[in-house]
Amino acid sequence: MGDKIRVGILGLGRISTLHLQAYKPENKMNAEIVAICDKNKKRLKQVADEYNVEQTYSNVDEFLKNNKIDAVEILTPHHLHTEHTIKAFRAGKHVSLQKIPALTLSDMDKMIEVSKNTELKFRIFENFRFYEPYMKAKGLIKQNVIGKPVKIDYQMLSAEKSLSAWDVPLKSWQWRLTEKGNYKLPTIFDDGYHKHSIIAHFFDEPVKSVIAWQGKTKVFNVLDWDIPANIIYTFKDKSHMATWSISMHKFFPMQSKYYGCDEYLTIYGDYGAIYMPGCTGSLYENCDNSAPGKAGIHWIDKEGKWHSDLNVNTDWANSFVNCSREFIEAIREDRPPEVNPIEARYILQISLAIVRSLRNNYREIKVKDIEDKP
Incomplete structure (x- = not known):
């Protein structure tokens, strides 16, 4: 296909900033933004002026009636x-849907069923899988550099105030704090989808329980924010496990061009390990000490040799x-x-199992037991 794909953006909230930037000329995308939609007319005009959208x-x-999309x-x-x-599928549009795809499996299934009756593409937008250090790690695992993953530790810290970060108005969080909109879990359910997705991405077996x-x-x-929190993921192979731990700080001396948080992902294999400081923020960018490591990717192979790649793009926006x-x-x-709707449904099922665990005295919940709602 030689012509550019004509894209419409539905919803111009905080995260749209990074979606829109992806289509700037310098990124050489074979696509262009031709239409935008939002209830906020001031925001509409701002984006239209900045991106020259008529x-x-x-x-x-x-x-959705616009046949140029x-x-x-x-x-x-x-x-x-x-x-x-x-509605988008019925209007004949390909769909890229931001996470979380749905609040119940039945709603997810409705979308999948409608998409099956078309020849249109349907994917869930999962930028974390396209963060370059994580992409490099996936390649190292495929090359058997550390063996198969046996344990993943995903650490995340958030700060009410930091040295720099986006200024996100409280009203932007309001719907994420409601039962109807997000199960009152702005971090664990909303941001958590990324974390479950990454853990599922690196293990070659499904999560059994949480x-x-x-x-x-x-x-x-x-x-009242839903953290600190700790999530344990178990697998059929009882020697395998993953954890996601989150802390919240009134202030943390962290730089970030985006949200006031950052991550540290460690993947332990049969005979090696991969360490990835940073992702959303820039906490580790200027870390010149040997530990915890500079933003990028570091690994130890089965000969005990250490390697680093600091040339990967660590800007979260690039994902x-x-x-x-x-x-x-x-x-x-x-x-x-990628990520196809069937895989996205499985990740949603993990998310819902976590909600059920939280609401049942933190007990272990089998992922397969989630049939619709938490």
């Missing part, structure tokens, strides 16, 4: 995803460019995109 809408149905990026709140995705614990932190002296490009090329090449 066609703007505040009504979803009118937006080939593909839609849906960035609306979770509880609207099913409605918007089905055990989840959470505390509570008062942020901005107003909101959005890579992820967007993968979808556009899947359309152009007429092939299945």
Whole structure:
């Protein structure tokens, strides 16, 4: 396919900033933004002016009637995803859907069923898999450099205030703190989808069960936040495990161009390990000490030799460019995109199992026991 894919962006909230930037000319995407839609008319004008988009809408149905749109990026709140995705397919558009894809498996299944009756592409936007250190790690595992993964430790710290970060208005978090919109779990359910996805991505066996614990932190002296928290993931092979631990700080001396958080991912294999300091933020960018390590990727092989690659792109925004490009090329090449809806359903099932564990005295929940809701 020689022509550019014409993209419409539905929803212009905080995260849309990085979706929009992916289509800037310097990223050489075989696509262009031709239309945008949001209820906030001030935001519509701002984006239209910045990206030179002539066609703007505040009504979803009118937006989807635009026959110049080939593909839609849906960035609306979770509880609207099913409605918007089905409407987009019925309007003949390819769909890239921001996580979380749905709040129940039945809603996810509705979208999958509608997509099956079309020849259109459907994928869940999962930029973490396209973060370059993680992509490099996947390659090292495929090359058997550390053997098969046996344990993953995913650490995350968040800060109410940091040296630098996005200024996200409290109202932007409101729907994430509701039962209807996000199970009142702005970190564990919303951001957690990325973490479950990465853990599933690196293990070659499905997550069998989860055990989840959470505390509570008062942020901005107003909101009860759903962290600290610790999640344990178990597998059929009882020698394998993964953990995701999150802390919240009133202040942390961290730089970030995006959200006020950062991660540290460690993958232990049969005979080696991979260490990846940083992701969302820039906490480790200027770490010149031997530990915890500079942003990038470090690994030890079975001969005990240490290696580092600090040339990988560690800017979180670049993962959005890579992820967007993968979808556009899947359309152009007429092939299945990553992450496909069946895999996304499985990750959602893990997410819902974690919610059930939290609501049942932190007991172990088998992923297969989730049939629809937590």
